[in-house]
Amino acid sequence: xxxxxxxxxxxxxxxxxxxxxxxxxxxxxxxxxxxxxxxxxxxxxxxxxxxxxxxxxxxxxxxxxxxxxxxxxxxxxxxxxxxxxxxxxxxxxxxxxxxxxxxxxxxxxxxxxxxxxxxxxxxxxxxxxxxxxxxxxxxxxxxxxxxxxxxxxxxxxxxxxxxxxxxxxxxxxxxxxxxxxxxxxxxxxxxxxxxxxxxxxxxxxxxxxxxxxxxxxxxxxxxxxxxxxxxxxxxxxxxxxxxxxxxxxxxxxxxxxxxxxxxx
Amino acid sequence: xxxxxxxxxxxxxxxxxxxxxxxxxxxxxxxxxxxxxxxxxxxxxxxxxxxxxxxxxxxxxxxxxxxxxxxxxxxxxxxxxxxxxxxxxxxxxxxxxxxxxxxxxxxxxxxxxxxxxxxxxxxxxxxxxxxxxxxxxxxxxxxxxxxxxxxxxxxxxxxxxxxxxxxxxxxxxxxxxxxxxxxxxxxxxxxxxxxxx
Numbered sequence: 001x002x003x004x005x006x007x008x009x010x011x012x013x014x015x016x017x018x019x020x021x022x023x024x025x026x027x028x029x030x031x032x033x034x035x036x037x038x039x040x041x042x043x044x045x046x047x048x049x050x051x052x053x054x055x056x057x058x059x060x061x062x063x064x065x066x067x068x069x070x071x072x073x074x075x076x077x078x079x080x081x082x083x084x085x086x087x088x089x090x091x092x093x094x095x096x097x098x099x100x101x102x103x104x105x106x107x108x109x110x111x112x113x114x115x116x117x118x119x120x121x122x123x124x125x126x127x128x129x130x131x132x133x134x135x136x137x138x139x140x141x142x143x144x145x146x147x148x149x150x151x152x153x154x155x156x157x158x159x160x161x162x163x164x165x166x167x168x169x170x171x172x173x174x175x176x177x178x179x180x181x182x183x184x185x186x187x188x189x190x191x192x193x194x195x196x197x198x199x200x201x202x203x204x205x206x207x208x209x210x211x212x213x214x215x216x217x218x219x220x221x222x223x224x225x226x227x228x229x230x231x232x233x234x235x236x237x238x239x240x241x242x243x244x245x246x247x248x249x250x251x252x253x254x255x256x257x258x259x260x261x262x263x264x
Numbered sequence: 265x266x267x268x269x270x271x272x273x274x275x276x277x278x279x280x281x282x283x284x285x286x287x288x289x290x291x292x293x294x295x296x297x298x299x300x301x302x303x304x305x306x307x308x309x310x311x312x313x314x315x316x317x318x319x320x321x322x323x324x325x326x327x328x329x330x331x332x333x334x335x336x337x338x339x340x341x342x343x344x345x346x347x348x349x350x351x352x353x354x355x356x357x358x359x360x361x362x363x364x365x366x367x368x369x370x371x372x373x374x375x376x377x378x379x380x381x382x383x384x385x386x387x388x389x390x391x392x393x394x395x396x397x398x399x400x401x402x403x404x405x406x407x408x409x410x411x412x413x414x415x416x417x418x419x420x421x422x423x424x425x426x427x428x429x430x431x432x433x434x435x436x437x438x439x440x441x442x443x444x445x446x447x448x449x450x451x452x453x454x455x456x457x458x459x460x461x
Contacts, residue, residue: 017283024294033294036301045302049309058315061325067318074318100310104303126295130303151353188289195288229354250438 012210015202020124020195040111048107076104077249084116085253092262094253097138101131102249105190113196114233120241123194125187132187135252139182142258152259181210182255186248193244197237203231414439 026034055070063071077099083092109123122128143152153205156169157174204226291299418435 017285017288020288021283030272031293031297033292036299038294038298041298041302044306048306049314052314052318053309059317059321061321061328063321067332070314070318071322074315075322076321083293096311096315099315100307103310104306124291124295126291127302128301129291130296134303161325191288 009213015199015206015208018196019119019202035125037119037121040117040119041108041127043117044107044111044121045104048103050104055219064082071109073103073106074099081246081249081253085250086257086260090132091253094138094142097251098253101134101252105131105245105248109244110195110238111203112194112241118201121200122190122244123198127192128187128190131190131248132183135186135255136183139252139255139259140176142256146260155261156259174205182251186251190244190248193240195234197240200233201237204233220255229247361427410443417442 021037024033025034026032039185046234052070055066059067059070074095078092078095081096081102082098085091086094098226105122110115110120112120112123120130122254140152143156146152147155156178157171159170159174162233207226208223210232211219211221211226215222418439421438
């Protein structure tokens with residue numbers, strides 16, 4: 001574990017939130033401070049772009065392995081998320097947006113378990129916030145385009161199927177939901193999961209490092225236990241990375257479909 | 265949830281450090297800026313090139329598969345119609361063959377009939393010729409017999425009478441008369457014989 005190597009000797013260091021705020025090494029003190037987290041994000045982004053651009057450039061009707069993998073992602077988002085949730089007629093035009101978001105989150109999440117990177121790009125709040133804002137703008141824009149500004153507000157905040165006197169209760173809740181809670185929960189859910197995953201990994205591998213190298217001989221056996229735990233959590237993090245990307249995009253699709261749905 | 269527990273642990277762990285836990289939730293300006301940069305790095309090639317290209321290839325494949333299915337169905341239909349046409353032609357050929365056979369049989373019958381009639385005609389003609397020839401020969405035999413019988417009778421009469429019937433005209437007259445008598449008596453005998461039958 002490379003990050004754990006930061007504290008050499010001197011006993012066991014539990015993971016801290018300082019992991020998410022590494023010291024900047026470029027443009028220090030400016031608005032463009034560049035630290036290890038940004039470098040990891042940049043690497044993940046470039047890897048993702050290279051993967052998809054190469055797959056697309058070599059794309060043929062009879063696909064190779066790389067193309068099949070890229071197509072798996074594209075068709076999964078398009079068919080199982082966009083068309084299933086938003087509908088076959090309207091879902092198609094949001095497929096590009098949803099695919100881009102899904103692939104981005106997946107790669108930024110997976111950077112948390114790639115040896116050498118070891119931190120998820122989505123574990124620092126800025127990126128989840130921007131992704132959530134993107135979704136926010138998309139679903140507000142889609143709703144206004146579909147119903148007009150007044151129509152969208154009426155459909156979202158004053159649902160037709162509810163008796164009017166309940167608007168006293170419902171409308172404030174809906175305002176909070178549509179304009180605050182949806183993007184906030186999107187960003188927080190993603191960030192918190194990645195932070196938690198990183199802390200678990202550091203805890204296990206940091207403990208292994210401590211038990212094997214520094215603890216008294218009687219304690220060294222615990223190192224095996226924490227190592228196995230670390231490996232298990234690494235595998236679990238792969239699952240969480242895919243799951244969180246999926247949840248984020250499914251919710252984005254649900255919000256879009258709520259915005260473009262006809263009055264009911 | 266474990267997530268909440270861990271976040272709590274983070275906050276607890278952070279309490280004593282120089283970094284406050286709340287910083288996890290408040291994005292710094294550089295964080296926002298670099299997030300926009302990396303998202304733009306991803307979004308531009310995705311929107312402009314990668315996804316349109318992949319979707320185009322996927323659509324092309326779907327069209328190709330649909331096209332092939334349609335082609336196969338068309339080929340199947342064509343094969344069906346060809347087979348039906350073949351069957352129809354076969355049936356027609358069978359009818360034609362039966363008709364030709366029937367005609368040949370009828371024609372054969374007609375030919376046999378014609379030949380038989382011709383053979384009968386030939387036979388009749390040959391028979392008639394033979395009868396006519398026989399009749400002619402008989403007539404000739406009768407004529408020659410008459411003259412010979414005349415001579416013989418004359419001879420005999422001469423000998424019996426003792427005098428020669430020198431005069432040829434008298435001789436002929438006598439003979440004719442004799443033969444007429446003979447003939448009429450023969451006729452009477454024949455008529456009597458017929459009546460006697």
